[in-house]
Amino acid sequence: MYRVKVYVTYKESILDPQGEAVKTALHRLDYQTVEKVTVGKYFELNIADRGQNIDEEVDQMCDQLLANVNMESYRYEIESTTTEG
Amino acid sequence: MYRVKVYVTYKESILDPQGEAVKTALHRLDYQTVEKVTVGKYFELNIADRGQNIDEEVDQMCDQLLANVNMESYRYEIESTTTEG
Amino acid sequence: MKYAIIRFPGSNCDWDLFYVLRDVMAVTPEFVDYRETTLPDETAAVLVPGGFSYGDYLRSGAIARFSPIMAAVKAFADAGHPVIGICNGFQILTEAGLLPGALRKNSSLDFICKPQPLTVTNATTLFTHEFDAGETVMFPIAHGEGNYYCDDATLAQLKQNHQIAFTYQNNPNGSTADIAGVTNERGNVLGMMPHPERASEAILGGDDGQRLFASLIASVTAAAQ
Amino acid sequence: MMTELSPAEIKAQGLYLQWGLSEDEFQQVEKILGRLPNFTETGLFAAMWSEHCAYKNSKPLLKQFKTTSDRILQGPGEGAGVLDIGDGQAVVFKAESHNHPTAVEPYQGAATGVGGIVRDIFSMGARPVAMLDSLHFGELDDAATKYLVDQTIAGIGDYGNCMGIPTVGGETTFDAIFKNNTIMNAMCVGILNVDDQQKGAAAGDGNSIYYVGAKTGRDGIQGAIFASAEFSDEQESQRSAVQVGDPFAEKQLMEACLELIHDHADILVGIQDMGAAGLVSSSAEMGAKAGYGMQLDLDLVPQRESGMIPYELMLSESQERMLLCVKKGHEQEVEALFAKYESEAVKIGHVTAETQYQLFHKGQQVADVPVHALVDEAPVYTQPSRQPERLKQVTEQFEPEIENMNDTFIELLEQPTIASKHAIYERYDSQVQTNTVVAPGADSAVIRLRGTNKGLAMTTDANPRYMYLDPYKGGQIALSEAARNIVASGAQPLGITDCLNFGSPEDPEVYYELQQATKGMAEACDTFGTPVISGNVSLYNEFNKQPIYPTPMVGMVGLIESMDRLTTIDFKHTGDLIYVIGTTKDDFNGSEIQKMQNETVSGQLFDFDLQVEKQHQDLVSDLIDQHLVASAHDLAEGGLAVGLAESSFAGDLGVAVTVDLPQSWLFAETQSRFIVSVTPDNQAAFEALAGDQAQLIGTVDDDRFAIHTNGQSIDMSLADAKHSWKEALAWQLN
Ligand SMILES: Nc1ncnc2c1ncn2[C@@H]1O[C@H](COP(=O)(O)OP(=O)(O)O)[C@@H](O)[C@H]1O
Numbered sequence A, B: 001m002y003r004v005k006v007y008v009t010y011k012e013s014i015l016d017p018q019g020e021a022v023k024t025a026l027h028r029l030d031y032q033t034v035e036k037v038t039v040g041k042y043f044e045l046n047i048a049d050r051g052q053n054i055d056e057e058v059d060q061m062c063d064q065l066l067a068n069v070n071m072e073s074y075r076y077e078i079e080s081t082t083t084e085g
Numbered sequence C: 001m002k003y004a005i006i007r008f009p010g011s012n013c014d015w016d017l018f019y020v021l022r023d024v025m026a027v028t029p030e031f032v033d034y035r036e037t038t039l040p041d042e043t044a045a046v047l048v049p050g051g052f053s054y055g056d057y058l059r060s061g062a063i064a065r066f067s068p069i070m071a072a073v074k075a076f077a078d079a080g081h082p083v084i085g086i087c088n089g090f091q092i093l094t095e096a097g098l099l100p101g102a103l104r105k106n107s108s109l110d111f112i113c114k115p116q117p118l119t120v121t122n123a124t125t126l127f128t129h130e131f132d133a134g135e136t137v138m139f140p141i142a143h144g145e146g147n148y149y150c151d152d153a154t155l156a157q158l159k160q161n162h163q164i165a166f167t168y169q170n171n172p173n174g175s176t177a178d179i180a181g182v183t184n185e186r187g188n189v190l191g192m193m194p195h196p197e198r199a200s201e202a203i204l205g206g207d208d209g210q211r212l213f214a215s216l217i218a219s220v221t222a223a224a225q
Numbered sequence D: 001m002m003t004e005l006s007p008a009e010i011k012a013q014g015l016y017l018q019w020g021l022s023e024d025e026f027q028q029v030e031k032i033l034g035r036l037p038n039f040t041e042t043g044l045f046a047a048m049w050s051e052h053c054a055y056k057n058s059k060p061l062l063k064q065f066k067t068t069s070d071r072i073l074q075g076p077g078e079g080a081g082v083l084d085i086g087d088g089q090a091v092v093f094k095a096e097s098h099n100h101p102t103a104v105e106p107y108q109g110a111a112t113g114v115g116g117i118v119r120d121i122f123s124m125g126a127r128p129v130a131m132l133d134s135l136h137f138g139e140l141d142d143a144a145t146k147y148l149v150d151q152t153i154a155g156i157g158d159y160g161n162c163m164g165i166p167t168v169g170g171e172t173t174f175d176a177i178f179k180n181n182t183i184m185n186a187m188c189v190g191i192l193n194v195d196d197q198q199k200g201a202a203a204g205d206g207n208s209i210y211y212v213g214a215k216t217g218r219d220g221i222q223g224a225i226f227a228s229a230e231f232s233d234e235q236e237s238q239r240s241a242v243q244v245g246d247p248f249a250e251k252q253l254m255e256a257c258l259e260l261i262h263d264h265a266d267i268l269v270g271i272q273d274m275g276a277a278g279l280v281s282s283s284a285e286m287g288a289k290a291g292y293g294m295q296l297d298l299d300l301v302p303q304r305e306s307g308m309i310p311y312e313l314m315l316s317e318s319q320e321r322m323l324l325c326v327k328k329g330h331e332q333e334v335e336a337l338f339a340k341y342e343s344e345a346v347k348i349g350h351v352t353a354e355t356q357y358q359l360f361h362k363g364q365q366v367a368d369v370p371v372h373a374l375v376d377e378a379p380v381y382t383q384p385s386r387q388p389e390r391l392k393q394v395t396e397q398f399e400p401e402i403e404n405m406n407d408t409f410i411e412l413l414e415q416p417t418i419a420s421k422h423a424i425y426e427r428y429d430s431q432v433q434t435n436t437v438v439a440p441g442a443d444s445a446v447i448r449l450r451g452t453n454k455g456l457a458m459t460t461d462a463n464p465r466y467m468y469l470d471p472y473k474g475g476q477i478a479l480s481e482a483a484r485n486i487v488a489s490g491a492q493p494l495g496i497t498d499c500l501n502f503g504s505p506e507d508p509e510v511y512y513e514l515q516q517a518t519k520g521m522a523e524a525c526d527t528f529g530t531p532v533i534s535g536n537v538s539l540y541n542e543f544n545k546q547p548i549y550p551t552p553m554v555g556m557v558g559l560i561e562s563m564d565r566l567t568t569i570d571f572k573h574t575g576d577l578i579y580v581i582g583t584t585k586d587d588f589n590g591s592e593i594q595k596m597q598n599e600t601v602s603g604q605l606f607d608f609d610l611q612v613e614k615q616h617q618d619l620v621s622d623l624i625d626q627h628l629v630a631s632a633h634d635l636a637e638g639g640l641a642v643g644l645a646e647s648s649f650a651g652d653l654g655v656a657v658t659v660d661l662p663q664s665w666l667f668a669e670t671q672s673r674f675i676v677s678v679t680p681d682n683q684a685a686f687e688a689l690a691g692d693q694a695q696l697i698g699t700v701d702d703d704r705f706a707i708h709t710n711g712q713s714i715d716m717s718l719a720d721a722k723h724s725w726k727e728a729l730a731w732q733l734n
């Protein structure tokens, strides 16, 4: 089995209103050291190992569904576990 | 400066409607290998190094704001960069 | 001639559109289930209603766009027939690539429901020719993710091709260039966040929306002749 | 994971006490069964006999309420009450509290509160057409309260918006007393074709029991018990798992249930939602109501988590679930229908002729109790009652201190309880379904009844401050204010639902408040001819033994027989005459201005006369019948000055008013008053009908807002006043 972690965030150039809001809230709580906050989505997937090309498969899932590539970028980490899928 | 990554997900027993929806959608797109999906939040923070106890600081931020400890759990990674904050 | 209203799981402005078309505009609407693979015979226009398809749980419109019916909608649009997406419908059409850009969370991060003054930026489209260019119309908005985004190059194109149909006068959600509604390059697909179907009867506070439907009906009637 | 104690251990260790069953109650269970209850059975009784399910402390009080009218199709006792509105249609409504969950986890607590009340409505066969919410928060002076407010609003909005049910009204007040005890009440209104009306009953030996909707998890276990206990600092941590709402699943479930009810009425015997105390309360109630027993196989219950024990399965309050009783032999029809909506339908048991309630798990019988014992035999208590000291003291009327009328007026307009609530209601979709004729921001919301020339007006009202000073008169006033709002919009009151939000009934002073409030409400119901068709009781709203102000919420619905009666609060044209109906006195105790200047309310509440109230409402109704008023608005918090301002702001027109009153009286909250505007053409006819019940006080103006008194005047630009009122709350929420 694979354990896959996917991170989706807005592209650099896009204003992230959620990140701004979190930053302001942290400042209000007196965490003045916080200089920048980005908020994104985080997916954990358990994927059965069926001999597929797992990199390609995850890449496609991200492209098609998990991220909107017009405005978001993604990255992922794949970890193969011993348990058979 | 520190670069901090925070991952927030629902606790085990809490219903995750988003995760269910994404799993169903992936199945419909014929990714039958996907067995489980959890959807969480992902934060990237830049925090200035002011000699504070960074672990404690991040922990508190998570407790107070970034996660809702009634139903979410969190973990984080702290990376110290050379650039001065 | 039929006006096909596509229903996804979670659509909730489907009946609102139906009633306006049937009771106010006196044309024939027909619901089309998302699992269908073809549009009804004699479909003259496709309308994608508002709501929360699949709960909008990933991104609004992201899951709905893979529904079986979407291939037929795309083919219909590619053939030059009119397709309009309102609110969640707009989100679905952008996710499906039928319209440029994408919709983000409102800049306030809150859902906003209130009437909005809009400027009719292009009064020559299939959907807007009953308006006057530059005219102010009042349509309500009701969305949490209506903050239109496109990159600079796309924006330049939108402007050059007159694809911006409506703009907000008091940008409520942070949309790029105040965009409230855009068409595709060919002009036969319109997406807009504001709800014309909620502004089509005086008793509900205004009837500017009627002219959008009247434009559409006149366009398809003319095309049929 | 929970370990199941043996019957003897339960008794020895007193486990039932932790679950809220008293010593006496446990003995009663033992007597009913003729043996010691096992672990599961103890849990079933603890839940079913909790205040939340059994109303054991409030039943005697609720008996005072009028529950008859010639329109009633269903009174209290089902998911929601039903009133005939003609043309083969009925209106269905109910309100529910979700105070404790909202205090713990505001977003999900509020969201699931909405989800729960919506299920009550569609379980009757009705399509939900409107939501209202009544919210009472602490003062907006700390970040925690602001966050709580923000998340509560977000939760209500996200759930209702996604369901496609417009949230058309409600109320929001702020007072320190609610700091650790938020009040979140949600009301849902539905429309029913009379032929589709359902009951939550499981009858007919061998008929199938169906579980439909979301899977069961460990969420909200002991929710009903938890709602029947007080909060304190020490308890902060021991809270059962939060329930997460899934409005999309509920929307699918609703559509499936409505299709079943509408198109398959012949096979559906009964339907009920799984609310408080989840599976046990829905199934036991359905059996008991019909006079049947049932057998359920818990292994068949769809489960989200592994290793759940019967106790957990029966008491879980996972959301978005319903229970159906379906005629034997029609299983496939039901399963196919739910599959169409991608919603699960699983047969988990069947109805039995003997009235035993029997549960099986992993091949073992885990409960065998008489169904009526669970549902109908909970003890009923009349608690000792004692008049609180504060109500005995004779005090003087509060007299506001006013240096500058303009400043005081602006300060009042900026009080969060008075300021515009647009920052709240704009986060709700108030227009989906395209029937909203009067959106939030007026006295009552109004929706049209499509296909007819009729409309429904609806409002929620509670005034905790009046209640605190005098629960009896306060109860009368809460109802009167609701009726006043309904009448001002051109409707006739049809009936009410209520949520009784109080402290612990075991505190004699709180019990006294409950008695007095319900007595006042009951009398007012008689006066207005409005039966109580449904409601909810939320007790134990206390923090560290400090109860909230008594807060009975009244949700009232009225019928507009013909839409040409529709009347709105906004001034229509410059030069129209402004009249005030009713007299104004120096009534300041419990008022907004007392609260503003003293930070709290005190003293004896002012006089109130139900008969005068009724007379004035009847007059307004007659004036509307004769089409003699251009606008009508009731006077409530903030008095005449604020009432005039609200009609001004709504119409964007000013006033030029002169009253022969002391300056401070502009802020007095004397009840039973309205302001109406009248076009000059109608002056003679209006005055002939109104006689001396109405006084001409001025005219509608353009852009000045001026009220002259015996002392100083309020005199300012309309725009300045409106700006203060409109932006104050948004600003304080930030
Ligand atoms: N929580 C809320 N949700 C929806 N609408 C609200 C809420 N709070 C207040 N409103 C709306 O704001 C307006 C003013 O409320 P309120 O001052 O309580 O009115 P009134 O005193 O006439 O009963 C009403 O239209 C009411 O429906």
Ligand SMILES: [Mg+2]
Pocket: D442, D443, D444, D485, D633, D634, D635, D636
């Ligand atoms: Mg009012």
